Amino acid sequence: MLRLRRVVAGYGGSAVLQGVDLTCEPGSITCVVGPNGAGKSTVLRVVSGLLRVTEGEVTMGEETISSFPPDEILRRGVTQVPQSHALFPSMTVRENVLMGGFLIRRDKSLLASRMAAVEALVPLVAERSNDRAGNLSGGQRRMVEIARCLMLAPKVMLLDEPSLGLDPRSLAAVAELINRLHDDGVTVLLVEQNVRLGLGLATHGVVMEGGKVRLTGSAREVMDHPEIASLYLGGTRATTAGTTADPAARAHPPA
Amino acid sequence: MTELLQALILGLLIGGVYALMASGLSLIFGVMNIINVAQGAFLILVAMFTWWLWKSTGVDPILASVVTTPLMFGFGWVLYRTVISRIRGSSTSMSVLLTFGLALTIEGALNVTAGNKFRSATPSYFEESYHLGSISLPKPQVYGFVAAVLVLSALYVVLAHTWAGRAIRASAQNPSGAALVGVGATSTAALAFALGTSTAGVGGSVLSVLYPFFPASHYDWISRLLGIIVLGGMGSLPGALAGALVLGLAETLTATYWSLRWSTLVFYLVILVVLLFRPQGIFGTRLREDVVA
Numbered sequence: 084m085l086r087l088r089r090v091v092a093g094y095g096g097s098a099v100l101q102g103v104d105l106t107c108e109p110g111s112i113t114c115v116v117g118p119n120g121a122g123k124s125t126v127l128r129v130v131s132g133l134l135r136v137t138e139g140e141v142t143m144g145e146e147t148i149s150s151f152p153p154d155e156i157l158r159r160g161v162t163q164v165p166q167s168h169a170l171f172p173s174m175t176v177r178e179n180v181l182m183g184g185f186l187i188r189r190d191k192s193l194l195a196s197r198m199a200a201v202e203a204l205v206p207l208v209a210e211r212s213n214d215r216a217g218n219l220s221g222g223q224r225r226m227v228e229i230a231r232c233l234m235l236a237p238k239v240m241l242l243d244e245p246s247l248g249l250d251p252r253s254l255a256a257v258a259e260l261i262n263r264l265h266d267d268g269v270t271v272l273l274v275e276q277n278v279r280l281g282l283g284l285a286t287h288g289v290v291m292e293g294g295k296v297r298l299t300g301s302a303r304e305v306m307d308h309p310e311i312a313s314l315y316l317g318g319t320r321a322t323t324a325g326t327t328a329d330p331a332a333r334a335h336p337p338a
Numbered sequence: 339m340t341e342l343l344q345a346l347i348l349g350l351l352i353g354g355v356y357a358l359m360a361s362g363l364s365l366i367f368g369v370m371n372i373i374n375v376a377q378g379a380f381l382i383l384v385a386m387f388t389w390w391l392w393k394s395t396g397v398d399p400i401l402a403s404v405v406t407t408p409l410m411f412g413f414g415w416v417l418y419r420t421v422i423s424r425i426r427g428s429s430t431s432m433s434v435l436l437t438f439g440l441a442l443t444i445e446g447a448l449n450v451t452a453g454n455k456f457r458s459a460t461p462s463y464f465e466e467s468y469h470l471g472s473i474s475l476p477k478p479q480v481y482g483f484v485a486a487v488l489v490l491s492a493l494y495v496v497l498a499h500t501w502a503g504r505a506i507r508a509s510a511q512n513p514s515g516a517a518l519v520g521v522g523a524t525s526t527a528a529l530a531f532a533l534g535t536s537t538a539g540v541g542g543s544v545l546s547v548l549y550p551f552f553p554a555s556h557y558d559w560i561s562r563l564l565g566i567i568v569l570g571g572m573g574s575l576p577g578a579l580a581g582a583l584v585l586g587l588a589e590t591l592t593a594t595y596w597s598l599r600w601s602t603l604v605f606y607l608v609i610l611v612v613l614l615f616r617p618q619g620i621f622g623t624r625l626r627e628d629v630v631a
């Protein structure tokens with residue numbers, strides 16, 4: 084179980100996160116939503132160790148990981164796909180994915196078997212293996228970024244707005260991949276601007292605002308919360324009610 | 339015709355040696371955004387050491403690079419860990435200030451210990467040449483070129499096919515992306531700096547035979563090397579290669595058809611013209627994307 088307790092963190096003095104409490108059950112998909120600048124990406128950076136906490140702690144199981152450098156956190160199976168520009172543009176797709184296994188580079192057979200598993204799960208990796216990553220489309224890049232994380236067979240995956248800038252087909256592919264990870268028991272902590280997509284995929288939802296957690300619950304509860312509906316879903320839950328045939332949506336019209 | 343061919347081949351040989359000397363500068367800039375203006379002083383330091391080794395033991399100066407290269411690798415590594423790493427995250431101009439100070443220190447130390455006079459290592463083959471038909475290839479130039487090709491090939495293999503090389507390229511292309519896969523920034527930077535510095539080992543040993551030098555010669559060398567990597571595209575190794583060949587050819591062609599005294603000027607004119615049309619240099623692309631993790 085991944086848990087943030089009263090986490091305070093920021094960039095150069097000013098605290099962006101002002102006491103964040105958040106729990107991810109093992110095997111869950113937790114989706115964090117909230118307005119721009121709420122501190123969603125900052126939460127992921129704190130978990131992966133790219134940003135230090137100034138107060139509070141991040142624990143995984145019994146262990147406090149917030150004092151570790153990023154590579155130690157990575158070794159414990161926590162990988163991150165950032166919001167943008169994660170790849171090495173001049174390297175080939177294959178090399179990019181291979182770099183995901185940097186920490187297991189000494190174990191050649193493990194590296195090879197992981198590579199084969201990743202190619203099976205994300206066919207694009209084999210199909211475009213010799214293309215430079217910088218020449219891929221946004222959707223393809225996302226797939227390669229996720230594939231790269233899989234080289235470490237992660238326990239926890241942190242995904243920062245995976246839908247950003249993707250066309251509908253790429254979006255479906257990414258969503259399918261996230262579902263596959265979920266089926267394999269990977270814990271996913273997801274940040275999404277596309278609230279419908281994110282909460283639709285997720286088991287749990289978290290709403291952040293101004294560096295604080297405003298609301299937590301099951302994805303369903305969060306999605307149906309009247310305030311969320313009016314804030315992020317345009318206040319017209321009825322439009323989805325028709326397509327998703329969701330009785331709960333009708334039961335709770337926007338406030 | 340023979341004259342032209344002779345000039346072209348000589349230009350190629352000299353260009354290869356320039357490429358060797360510029361490669362380290364380019365590598366260090368590409369990975370760390372550090373402009374190591376002490377690279378010229380490193381060359382002269384090694385040339386002086388090689389000259390002394392040759393003078394006192396008779397060891398072949400170019401073969402001495404087998405010793406000077408690992409020495410410079412170690413020197414670069416220690417220097418990064420103790421001094422250069424302190425300016426990590428500072429601006430590029432800070433690195434110029436720091437390494438300029440380093441260059442002055444080395445120049446001063448050489449002035450005190452070796453004296454301010456011209457030297458040149460002159461092994462037995464110093465004035466001999468190979469002959470291909472009517473074309474003559476000076477042996478020192480040929481050996482220097484061979485050493486350059488060996489080192490540049492080794493550098494290529496390390497960068498392209500080893501994990502250390504992948505880590506270096508990853509850090510150069512996307513520092514935060516490299517951190518995300520567990521590449522340690524400090525150890526990778528130290529390695530890149532050491533590799534870049536080690537090229538001054540071979541470079542300096544070769545220089546001791548090919549060019550007379552004295553402690554302040556490093557100004558001359560660093561301006562040429564900077565010219566080469568600006569022409570090629572800052573931080574691009576293929577660019578350094580191309581820039582070096584252009585300089586080598588510009589020099590020999592000008593010397594053959596005009597006058598030796600104009601050859602360096604012609605090189606800077608070439609830079610000026612190329613940069614007018616391609617401000618990013620011959621191979622300059624934007625390797626480094628703006629990165630947001």
Ligand SMILES: Nc1ncnc2c1ncn2[C@@H]1O[C@H](COP(=O)(O)OP(=O)(O)O)[C@@H](O)[C@H]1O
Binds near residue numbers: 094121
């Ligand atoms: N690298 C940074 N340096 C300084 N401030 C930053 C940096 N990244 C984000 N911030 C600030 O932190 C706040 C939260 O940012 P972020 O976590 O990226 O928000 P979100 O992902 O929810 O849109 C914003 O006010 C943003 O301006």
Ligand SMILES: [Mg+2]
Binds near residue numbers: 123124125166243
């Ligand atoms: Mg964000």
